[in-house]
Amino acid sequence: MQLKLENHPCFNDSARHKFGRIHLPVAPKCNIQCNYCNRKFDCMNENRPGVSSRLLSPGQALHYLKQAVLLSPNISVVGIAGPGDPFANSEETMETLRLVRKEFPEMLLCVATNGLNLMPFIPELKELEVSHVTITINAIDPAIGAEIYAWVRHEKRMHRDIEAAELLIGNQLAALSALKAAGITAKVNTIIIPGVNDRHVLAVAEKVSELGADILNCLPYYNTKETVFENIEEPPADMVADIQKATSAFLPQMKHCARCRADAVGIIGEMNSEAMTEKLHEAARLPKNPSETRPYLAVTSLEGVLVNQHLGDADRFLVYGMDPATGTCSLIDSRPAPKPGGGQHRWEAVADLIGDCRALLCSSAGDSPTKVLNTKGIEVMVLEGVIEDAVTGLFKGEDIRHMTRNSRKHACSGTGGGCG
Template identity: 80%
Template sequence: MTLNIKNHPCFNDSSRHTFGRIHLPVAPKCNIQCNYCSRKFDCMNENRPGVTSKVLSPRQALYYLQQAMEISPNIAVVGIAGPGDPFANPDETMETLRLVREHYPEMLLCVATNGLDLMPWIDELAELQVSHVTITINAIDPEVGSEIYAWVRHKKKMYRDIEAAKLLIGNQLEALKRLKEVGVTAKVNSIIIPGINDGHVIEVARKVSELGADILNCLPYYQTTETLFENIEEPSPVVVAEIQKATSEFLPQMKHCARCRADAAGIIGEINSEEMMLKLAEAAS
């Protein structure tokens, strides 16, 4: 198999039944607090909540990948998407990407992040031929953002309210622009939160399209307990479809995202096999 970006099953509908992906759960910490996220679960920007992943060191992750490839040789993409944020754990994330690239020169590499601390790593990501990066951008207006993010921690300093949202949004947009300058395929995820940003996602789409984003993934907010938003109901499929239609004026839409676990392995939509879960547990021990 050669490094072929068309094989990414999330970005190419025609590849999703043929090629698999694996998430390596090497990034436990997070640098922001989204009001829809309970830290008991995985990052909800990309992953399904309610699934507690094992956390692996970079070496354990490589071992797990080697074992997983024996079970699922069709894995074409290695992704890092939590369970926290990859760049709140930059040493673990970058070391894992370097190890995978060294051992699997043909593998597609993919990262999903909130974007706060992405910028300093973009040039090395491009050198490592990380071909796909996802940034979750839920707002471009800090007033809206201040309702979504409780705090942001950046360079050892805590920010709250509008200052936190301003910093996060500024860093996200700057990183998106840079990703496109270095030729990385950039997906933007926007979580639709009724009453908070459902009327604003269209503005997010307009702005990120101007900055060169390749594809937009409008995801329904996932209601869960023990969060500030626990009383907000999930948007209906009709609302999600309307927003996808409206934002498609600006960007192609990803519609088959399955909100995989931070340790998902194999074909999208299929649950991890027992054998794969055993390999993960073995790697973590």
Template identity: 50%
Template sequence: MNHKLDFNRHPCFHADVKGRFGRIHLPVARRCNIRCNYCNRKYNCVNESRPGVSSAILSPLQAVHYLEKVLEREPRITVAGIAGPGDPFADAPVTLETMRLVRERFPHMLICVASNGLCLPPYLDHLADIGVSHVTVTVNAVDPEIGRCICSWVRDGRVLYRGIEAAGLLLARQEESIRGLKARGIVVKANTIVIPGINNGHVPAVASRMAELGVDLLNCMPMYPNRGTPFEDIPEPAEEEMRAIRRTAGEHLPQMLHCTRCRADAVGLLDSDRSAQFRSCLGECSAFPPLETHRPHVAVATHEGLLVNQHLGEAATFQIWSRTGEDFALVDERAAPQPGLGIKRWFELAEILDDCRAVLVSGIGDTPREVLTSAGILPVEMNGFIEMGLELVYGGGDLSRLKAGRRECGKGSACGVDGSGCM
């Protein structure tokens, strides 16, 4: 990355500019890899302002299109962040692709990300290469005995950990993340959720350890009681207690005192949030995704080359189509990976179709949909002529017009070929 970034234009890290420069949160992180006892991620709630809440989920391409639309109406946005509604590194390919596209399209934009740190370490070099300037890591305890009371479980790959083992692993990854970020010159903020009776007396120890690791800023956030969580009956800490905690923590680290507990789809100035005004724009962008121009082709699942009439899991081959002037041309035919590989099959298919912006199918299971979407390939379910689908895909039209009646699939018993489902 060759562009000089002005770090002083980040309103969350510099309170003196919060009335001049704004931020946008791009809600692309669908999944989370830990379960905190205070968190309830209600994606579609429009009435709450807190982390973990978003009114829509975007793909990387949709996110950049949304950012373009917002900047047309709110040019004071200087920071594009990814802060949920799940954890950005539980959906690392989606997060990295979003940040890459933002950097490519808006080279002077500051990019930040907020994470629990569990799955962040493998991507430290990626963040530096993209030019991520600011990272926030939520650290609620530096003693696993306290951490085990806050986090019910953590999922590392396919393994689920609970109790002291979960808390110890999470803390180790958080410290590894922070050390790695600072070694790469990235500004780091730690968020600590203050939970009465759990960690409110432990915050000074957190602040001290964060200072040792080189953290730049600490944000002590009062817990917001959320219905349906184990901590729903714990009251929000009083403002007087929060002031005392921040004073003590401030002996170790500078304090963020202007946090607004932003939603995962927040947009605007910190003092003048415009999330509600842009909610319809966010919804439109999530429904009608733009497509990548640097992926010239579209893959098609078809029996005879005229109609889109094969389920993704049924297709042994995919026709590859491209636009040539005002017409469309069949340019290739590619073999699909063999069934029986589980999720690996869909990662292999994503590699085979890596120059395709979309794949036209009559049906698709949830797992391959997620894998292909994460790779930047838009699955389009439809029934009808191939050319009709190509016209809307290349023309950026309303893809909902192509929507096929949903075929039962994906659970292993309804595949039209051999009963193996999307495996």
């Protein structure tokens, strides 16, 4: 089937009033910290990258997409744009793209990334016919980049200052060249930050034009509280217009960017509808693999009141269910845990033991059990708080991010721990 590339509303101004796009929020982790970014805050009335009212697994994302196209048949593009970086969440991103391509062969596929870890995935992106990729490149001079990025985490190593900027910029420019060699349409986003890179954007435009970029989006910096740049005011409209005019000597300009959320859907510039938001929340309440029947939640607890036990220390799993008639949650079973030892085999036994549970709630968990359980379709959720509040919130699809012990990490608060 011939993909209709002209129907992408972000890359074709004439298409933006007719065709819509949908962003699937399957990528929560980020591998860099920008000094203008804070993903802790999420108001449904704000449009900015890095926020999403819910996170989805690849299976949930496909379910949501099927519902979304019924509500909005004009959706022509499926994109992944966070709320972190797609390739800091490469397994989830690539699996989502595979599922969508198989189910919707006519859809345009699109990814927006910082470019740090893009290069290894370009061959499969081409194979999946991902037609459009956006890279945010804010500087080509490492000295300027060092002012913009607090840290970069690549291949399990932390980098800061000039070293971090050099690594990021080098990977971005190499990936841009590789995208064009693969025949993929490439857009470059450059955020105009007054007093930081506003006089440098022209150099960025010239360089990315040399490497084959197709279109440039010079978008104004968005002031966000509790960031390093929170005291920098947003650029005035005349500054943005002057920069767009100057850089148009090198590349066509995108001037209709709405700084979309990671869960944006519909026509660019329009807010997500209540009906669409409910479909997103409904998908997030499903098991990670929605085709499976997993009606329960498992919990590790020392005394049966709080989520307060490390997964590896659990001697039993408390299993909770919800009565659909009354909406009340209750303890339905207590299952003895497999004996310690045995490595991966123990965690496979745990997965079999709680195979009817869509998630396991614990106070902490190691990488190995988390990976095994996730592979088996059981989400490991690291929480702290009252069991009843957690399980009731999850069954009812409420936002319980305030209970997650790793919420600060996923919010990119600046530590960099574990965000790779």
